[in-house]
Amino acid sequence: MLEQLKPIICQYVDVKPEDITLDARFIEDLHFNSYDFMSFLGEIEETFNVTVEEQDVLDLRTVGDAITYLKSLM
Amino acid sequence: MNTVTDIKTLQHLILKSAKCYGDKVFMKEKSGKDDKETTFNELLLNCRKIMTFLNEKSNADNIHAAVIGTTCAAYLTAYFGTVCGGNIIIPLDAQMSCEDVIDHLQRSDSQVFFFDKRYVPMLPAIKASCPMIHTYICLQETDCDDIFTMNNILGSYAPAETLPDIDPSSCAAILYTSGTTGKSKGVMLSHSNLVDNTMCQENESTPEDVLLTVLPIHHVYCFTCDILLSLRYGTTVCVNDSMMHIAQNLKKYQPTIVLLVPMIAETIYKKIQAAAAATPDVPVAAIARVVFGPNLKGIYSGGAYLNPDLANAYVSMGIPIAQGYGMTECSPRISTGVWENNCKGDVGVIVNGCSVKIVDGEIWVKSPSVMMGYYKNPEATAEALTEDGWLKTGDLGFVDERNRVHITGRKKNLIILSNGENVSPEELENKFSGLDWLSEILVYAEEGMICAEIFPNPECQLSREETCKLFREQVDKINKTVSGAKAIRRLRIRDVDFDKTTSKKIKRDQSSQGELCD
Numbered sequence: 001m002l003e004q005l006k007p008i009i010c011q012y013v014d015v016k017p018e019d020i021t022l023d024a025r026f027i028e029d030l031h032f033n034s035y036d037f038m039s040f041l042g043e044i045e046e047t048f049n050v051t052v053e054e055q056d057v058l059d060l061r062t063v064g065d066a067i068t069y070l071k072s073l074m
Numbered sequence: 075m076n077t078v079t080d081i082k083t084l085q086h087l088i089l090k091s092a093k094c095y096g097d098k099v100f101m102k103e104k105s106g107k108d109d110k111e112t113t114f115n116e117l118l119l120n121c122r123k124i125m126t127f128l129n130e131k132s133n134a135d136n137i138h139a140a141v142i143g144t145t146c147a148a149y150l151t152a153y154f155g156t157v158c159g160g161n162i163i164i165p166l167d168a169q170m171s172c173e174d175v176i177d178h179l180q181r182s183d184s185q186v187f188f189f190d191k192r193y194v195p196m197l198p199a200i201k202a203s204c205p206m207i208h209t210y211i212c213l214q215e216t217d218c219d220d221i222f223t224m225n226n227i228l229g230s231y232a233p234a235e236t237l238p239d240i241d242p243s244s245c246a247a248i249l250y251t252s253g254t255t256g257k258s259k260g261v262m263l264s265h266s267n268l269v270d271n272t273m274c275q276e277n278e279s280t281p282e283d284v285l286l287t288v289l290p291i292h293h294v295y296c297f298t299c300d301i302l303l304s305l306r307y308g309t310t311v312c313v314n315d316s317m318m319h320i321a322q323n324l325k326k327y328q329p330t331i332v333l334l335v336p337m338i339a340e341t342i343y344k345k346i347q348a349a350a351a352a353t354p355d356v357p358v359a360a361i362a363r364v365v366f367g368p369n370l371k372g373i374y375s376g377g378a379y380l381n382p383d384l385a386n387a388y389v390s391m392g393i394p395i396a397q398g399y400g401m402t403e404c405s406p407r408i409s410t411g412v413w414e415n416n417c418k419g420d421v422g423v424i425v426n427g428c429s430v431k432i433v434d435g436e437i438w439v440k441s442p443s444v445m446m447g448y449y450k451n452p453e454a455t456a457e458a459l460t461e462d463g464w465l466k467t468g469d470l471g472f473v474d475e476r477n478r479v480h481i482t483g484r485k486k487n488l489i490i491l492s493n494g495e496n497v498s499p500e501e502l503e504n505k506f507s508g509l510d511w512l513s514e515i516l517v518y519a520e521e522g523m524i525c526a527e528i529f530p531n532p533e534c535q536l537s538r539e540e541t542c543k544l545f546r547e548q549v550d551k552i553n554k555t556v557s558g559a560k561a562i563r564r565l566r567i568r569d570v571d572f573d574k575t576t577s578k579k580i581k582r583d584q585s586s587q588g589e590l591c592d
Contacts, residue, residue, distance in 0.1 A: 011348070014533055031532040033513075035317060035341045042318035054316055055192065 001067050008043055009063075012036045022064035030063075050074060081273060082242040083265035085158040087305050089237075092118040095281060095308035101147050102327070103313040112147040114308070117154065120147075122233030124155020128186065129234065131209050136245075137161040138183050141213075142168055142175065143190030145291040145313050148213040148224045150301065152188035157246045157265070160238045164248045164260075165292040172196045176203045182248055182260060182449065185209070188224075191216045242266040248449050249294055251402050260449030261402045263294070270442035271405035272302040274425045278410075279331065281308035284369070286329035288314045288338065294406045295376050299333055321365065328367035335377040337578065339395060340384055342366075346391065362391040372413040374398060378579070379481075379500070381507040385417035398422045399479050403458065403465055405443040409479040420478035430473055431464070435496075436485050437471050438464040470498055487582055489519040497524060497560050499582075505552045511536060511544050514572050516580055517562070525564035527588040529571045541567055542591045565591035 006017045013030050026032045032040065041052050044066070050073040060066050081087050091100075095114040102109045112120075128137055139156045141163060143149050156163045164182040166175060168190065175196065179187065186209045187200070194216055200207070212223045246265045250258040279285075285304055289296035304311045312327035314320055320338065346365055350358045363370075372394040375385075380397040388395040396411025399421035408430065409422035424430050428441035444465045447455035458466055470488070471481040483498025490496055499517035502524070506515045514529040526549065530541045545565055553561040566588030572580040 014535075028532075031535075033341070035338060038317040039321060039341070039345075042316070042320075042322055045318065046322065052318060054318070057318075 001070065002063065004047075005044075005063065005067070008040065008047065011043075012040050020063060022062065022067070024063050025061055026063070026066075027061075044070065048074065081269055081306075083240045084154065084246055084268060084302075085237055085240055085265075087269060087272065087302065088118050088121060088154050088158055091305040091308065098281065098308060099310050100304070101150070101311045101313065103146050104315045110147070114305075117147065117150065119233055120151040120228055121155040121158050122235075122237075123228050123231045124151060125159040125234040125237070126231045127227045128156065128159055128161060130231075132185065135160060137185055138164060138248075139186035139188060140164040140166055140179055140182060140184040141188040142166040142170075142193060142292075143188070143213050144168055144315075145287055145296075145300075146213065149188075149190075149291060151224065151228075152211070152213065156186075158237065158240075159234070160240045160244065162245050162248060164250075165297070166250070167292050168290060172199055176200055178250055178258070179204045179207065182250075186211070188213055190214065194218065194221065197221075240265060242269070243446075245446060249292070249402050259451055259454050262446040262449050263402075263405055264446050267405045267443050267445060268294075268298060268302060270427065271298050271407050271425075272306055274407070274427050274441075274443070275410060279303055279307035279309045283307070283309040283330045283371075284312060284327060285309050285331045285333075286312050286314055286323055286327055287333070288320060289333055289335065289377070293377070294402050295400065296333065298405060298407065299374065299376075324365065324367050328369045330369045330371045331374070332366075332370065333374045333376065335578075336375055336380045336384070337378070339373065339375055339380070339388070343384060343387060358390075359392040362393055366393060372396065374411055376400070376411075379504060379507070381504075382417045382419040383508045389415055389417065396422065399481060401467060401469075403445045404428075404439055404441065404467075405445070407443070408437075408439055408441075408467070420474065420476075420480050422478060424473070424477050424479060430479065432472055433466075435470045435482075437467045437469045437479070437481075439467055440464045489517075489524065491519070491522070491524075491559055502526065502552065502556070502560070502562065505555075506548060509544075509548065510534060511541065514580060516572060516582065518582070518586075520564055520586070523563040524560065525566060525586075526562045527566035527568060527586060529568050538567065545591055567591050 006020045009020055013032055015030050024030055026037055045052055048070055060069055081090055092114045097113045097115055099111045100114045100117055101112045139161060141152045153163050164184055166178055185206055187207050188211050191212050191214045212221050215223055215225060242265045244264060245262045246268060247263045248260040250260050285300060287300040314323045346361050349361050375395055375397045385395050394413030396413045398407060398411040399409045400406030407425050408428055409424050411422040431438050440463050468485045469481050470483045470485055471479060473479055483500035487499050488496045489499060502517045503515050506512055511531050511534045512528055513531040515526060517526050528545060549562045549565060566586060568588035573584045574580055
């Protein structure tokens with residue numbers, strides 16, 4: 001799933017795909033701003049046909065967190 | 075179209091909207107995979123049921139009912155059901171902590187509390203601290219059997235047959251302003267304040283228009299311009315259910331009008347530019363049309379400073395964007411943005427019925443939209459309102475020959491230099507707008523010198539030296555355009571972003587964390 005997320009992340013922030021690791025933090029390492037991040041999650045919903053709950057968003061700090069969360073929804 | 079003369083209270087507005095637009099859809103909101111639609115008639119019917127319910131709960135006049143949540147028909151039913159019965163609504167900021175919610179419930183003397191189901195976990199703490207609240211109503215269904223819900227009321231109460239006569243000058247709402255310093259103040263807005271601001275302009279919308287509402291409903295900018303204007307003109311309001319879904323909802327609802335804050339407008343613009351770079355054969359305007367949908371007439375921006383360069387970039391994509399100006403104390407509009415081809419940095423034309431004068435550089439306003447005062451705070455009211463009814467906005471600015479307002483800064487933020495010269499920090503901060511490498515800036519006085527402290531844009535991944543160089547070049551450029559006293563003499567760079575208010579404005583009373591730029 002990491003490989004599926006990389007091209008989506010690269011549409012939002014200017015990072016190299018190899019820098020997108022499971023430990024990478026969205027805000028601190030990948031430099032998402034708050035609206036970028038919310039837009040990204042909206043795209044994730046469409047791509048994977050899942051529903052992200054807003055109250056869960058604050059828990060999604062790293063790419064690994066997002067993958068674990070996504071798997072729990074699928 | 076509803077006219078000024080026959081609408082004097084919010085109750086009149088709701089009644090008239092139902093009479094004029096009846097079974098037309100007023101609000102569309104997502105409900106599971108489908109849309110839930112509420113017509114103008116249904117909104118009135120449900121408000122009448124709330125009135126019956128509140129009458130049964132208390133015979134007292136002027137029940138204070140607080141409401142917290144995001145935009146939905148149930149929220150508006152709670153709001154209008156309260157005020158149409160002559161009671162007072164207190165819309166609370168949905169991002170407040172439990173502690174702040176309790177503080178505001180206490181200070182507003184709330185007796186009834188309408189809340190979004192997300193606040194159910196806070197209820198034990200609220201009940202323990204707010205004994206004056208006798209009725210709790212959840213806006214949605216919950217898993218808890220012991221929580222009374224909006225549907226319980228709508229399913230079991232008959233609509234009120236008679237509606238009370240409401241004095242237009244009576245209080246309809248108390249809105250707490252977040253402010254960048256100090257404790258929030260409760261702005262009391264009367265029925266006539268809100269109605270005046272809704273009716274002061276003509277031909278702003280039509281029943282054929284579709285509006286996507288994105289902004290927080292407790293802000294009077296959203297409430298007046300998205301909700302009250304739509305009731306007046308019969309416009310259909312589509313609810314953006316989440317900041318995650320703005321792009322999807324623009325495609326889904328294809329609005330003709332949308333109100334945004336500059337941050338959202340800027341991010342969407344960046345995305346359009348990125349898409350344009352990836353597809354050089356497609357005109358940018360065509361990409362913008364795909365993003366915003368084919369029907370968009372234009373965007374209204376408010377809530378913060380809109381860089382004229384960004385506004386003109388939108389115009390060049392074929393999407394006019396207009397910036398207005400107002401404040402909660404003025405219900406909120408003082409001037410309204412104009413969609414045009416060349417944005418010159420003004421914040422629009424003064425609305426009808428509003429007088430503006432400049433006193434010692436500060437904008438003073440007098441109009442039927444100006445608040446009654448601050449709730450239980452006569453000292454603050456006396457500071458803000460003159461005896462003859464002028465509201466001191468605290469903003470510095472001027473009015474040009476086209477009757478347009480220009481803002482140059484906030485009076486309370488003025489830096490008074492030792493030579494007596496006044497410097498508006500915002501005026502200097504705005505000169506840094508539109509720089510890719512810069513995320514946030516704060517200008518303040520330090521040891522008698524003007525200091526600019528920045529948080530660089532982390533996306534640019536610049537070294538400290540590179541940032542310093544760009545920062546100094548920009549400061550040198552700016553210093554050539556201002557008087558010597560206003561020149562920025564000290565530069566600081568910080569590693570973390572600035573503390574902000576819930577409305578995302580940088581707090582000015584925070585201590586410096588930036589290191590000097592050598």
